[in-house]
Amino acid sequence: xxxxxxxxxxxxxxxxxxxxxxxxxxxxxxxxxxxxxxxxxxxxxxxxxxxxxxxxxxxxxxxxxxxxxxxxxxxxxxxxxxxxxxxxxxxxxxxxx
Numbered sequence: 001x002x003x004x005x006x007x008x009x010x011x012x013x014x015x016x017x018x019x020x021x022x023x024x025x026x027x028x029x030x031x032x033x034x035x036x037x038x039x040x041x042x043x044x045x046x047x048x049x050x051x052x053x054x055x056x057x058x059x060x061x062x063x064x065x066x067x068x069x070x071x072x073x074x075x076x077x078x079x080x081x082x083x084x085x086x087x088x089x090x091x092x093x094x095x096x097x
Contacts, residue, residue: 012024013082014029014083014084015085016065016087021033021038025082026079029067029076029086030075030078033075040052041053042062042064042088042089053075053076058074061074065088066086066088066089066093071094072089
């Protein structure tokens with residue numbers, strides 16, 4: 001019924017916090033980051049505690065990252081694009097008006 005994907009063939013890469021992460025174009029961003037062994041995607045505004053993906057379907061907001069300079073992006077809802085620059089989000093990001 002289900003098949004495991006070949007996890008050795010990557011056709012692109014992106015940067016997460018200065019680390020190059022190999023990935024497949026169009027795959028789920030959160031899954032690619034987790035596969036690279038990175039567990040902390042953001043820190044909380046109040047205590048600075050580390051957070052990572054929880055629901056993987058856009059409900060919990062624990063996977064917030066900055067993608068190409070745009071804060072508050074849910075990594076579980078983003079897809080990988082070649083050369084994208086992803087940064088962990090520290091606390092609450094300012095929203096532009």
